Amino acid sequence: MLTPDSDADPFDHANLEDPGPLHEKLREAGPVVRLARYDTYALARYEHVHAALTDWQRFQSGAGVGLSNFRYEKPWRPPSLLLEADPPHHDAPRRVLTKIIGPRSLHRLRDRWAAEADALVDRVLDGGGTLDAVPGLAEAFPLRVFPDAVGIPAEGRANLLPYGDHLFNAFGPPNDLVAQGNPRIAGLSAWVNAQCARDVLTPGGFGADIWAAADRGELTGEQAPLVVRSLLSAGVDTTVHGLSAVLYAFATNPAQWQRLRDQPSLARVAFDEAVRWESPVQTFFRTATTDVTVDGTTIPEGAKILMFLGAANRDPRRWDDPDRFDLGRDPSGHVGFGMGLHQCVGQHIARLEAASLLTALARRVTRLELAGPVRRHHNNTLRAWRSIPIRLHRS
Numbered sequence: 001m002l003t004p005d006s007d008a009d010p011f012d013h014a015n016l017e018d019p020g021p022l023h024e025k026l027r028e029a030g031p032v033v034r035l036a037r038y039d040t041y042a043l044a045r046y047e048h049v050h051a052a053l054t055d056w057q058r059f060q061s062g063a064g065v066g067l068s069n070f071r072y073e074k075p076w077r078p079p080s081l082l083l084e085a086d087p088p089h090h091d092a093p094r095r096v097l098t099k100i101i102g103p104r105s106l107h108r109l110r111d112r113w114a115a116e117a118d119a120l121v122d123r124v125l126d127g128g129g130t131l132d133a134v135p136g137l138a139e140a141f142p143l144r145v146f147p148d149a150v151g152i153p154a155e156g157r158a159n160l161l162p163y164g165d166h167l168f169n170a171f172g173p174p175n176d177l178v179a180q181g182n183p184r185i186a187g188l189s190a191w192v193n194a195q196c197a198r199d200v201l202t203p204g205g206f207g208a209d210i211w212a213a214a215d216r217g218e219l220t221g222e223q224a225p226l227v228v229r230s231l232l233s234a235g236v237d238t239t240v241h242g243l244s245a246v247l248y249a250f251a252t253n254p255a256q257w258q259r260l261r262d263q264p265s266l267a268r269v270a271f272d273e274a275v276r277w278e279s280p281v282q283t284f285f286r287t288a289t290t291d292v293t294v295d296g297t298t299i300p301e302g303a304k305i306l307m308f309l310g311a312a313n314r315d316p317r318r319w320d321d322p323d324r325f326d327l328g329r330d331p332s333g334h335v336g337f338g339m340g341l342h343q344c345v346g347q348h349i350a351r352l353e354a355a356s357l358l359t360a361l362a363r364r365v366t367r368l369e370l371a372g373p374v375r376r377h378h379n380n381t382l383r384a385w386r387s388i389p390i391r392l393h394r395s
């Protein structure tokens with residue numbers, strides 16, 4: 001079969017503003033579409049995205065999960081030991097983090113994060129309840145609880161947002177978004193890297209736990225700071241945009257909010273449904289380790305393949321009425337956290353943050369209502385909001 005070609009640019013501003021039409025075009029054009037302008041291949045159907053994500057032998061991460069191939073181009077920062085690595089190198093860092101931020105370890109944060117969420121929501125309601133939900137809730141809550149849990153000082157933690165924003169832009173082509181971030185990135189990187197040192201990290205935090213694993217011989221002393229860097233890289237912007245997504249979903253679907261209020265234990269399902277619906281991480285690349293034939297189309301060895309997680313999460317072949325945000329569906333199996341051996345190691349942190357905040361809101365707020373025009377934030381990888389003006393109605 002001849003592979004369909006597309007001259008679309010998934011990273012141009014029109015597609016970043018509203019990727020839905022491009023996703024549909026790619027899904028319908030065929031199982032594999034060649035993106036001519038980047039000389040790469042696109043997978044946009046659920047079945048094939050899922051299959052490629054779970055086939056790390058043929059779809060590797062070690063040559064980078066951005067457009068740039070580490071075989072030919074020097075990465076802008078030392079590669080992540082988790083995200084940009086394959087077995088066997090990937091496995092020790094993954095094992096260490098899985099234990100440190102797994103559901104059992106997070107249990108002790110539950111009450112503290114619930115109290116922080118209660119306090120934040122009380123503050124917002126005492127201030128009248130009309131606010132921009134992006135800075136006021138979606139950024140404020142993770143920045144309040146996550147850096148403390150890692151164990152970094154309060155000073156400078158707002159640097160994590162622009163650092164992450166640039167990092168996720170840098171997985172795409174070197175376009176205007178990357179150029180905009182370039183002037184600040186050396187300073188932001190230096191600050192982030194400094195937070196990964198053993199003597200900066202407070203005892204009892206995830207960062208100190210990573211260094212303790214190094215002391216036990218589970219990681220080397222060179223690996224430990226890079227594993228801390230992964231937490232600081234992947235742990236903030238992703239959850240911020242995930243929280244924005246779920247807040248926007250509820251503001252525009254009041255019946256679903258009522259459903260959550262009636263049954264607060266739906267908070268976790270609600271967050272996963274929002275991750276499916278919005279796919280805060282839209283795309284990652286893989287690299288073919290060999291000629292690989294997908295449904296009759298051969299992708300050549302060394303080619304970059306762009307996985308459209310967001311398109312897969314709304315593939316009508318897999319999901320009924322995929323554009324609906326619906327607490328009644330079972331969103332499990334979505335690829336918003338990836339799939340396979342790289343599947344988001346921090347997903348339990350994200351779910352706990354979301355459940356804490358949604359539970360605090362559900363107890364106090366009868367209705368979330370849009371209070372002005374919403375604005376998207378464009379990023380080469382992230383589906384994000386710049387502004388979600390809302391009015392919270394106190395119960």
Ligand code: OVV
Pocket residue numbers: 080081082083084167229230231233234
């Ligand atoms: C999933 C993800 C995104 C960005 C950075 C990293 C991981 C990392 O390991 O540094």
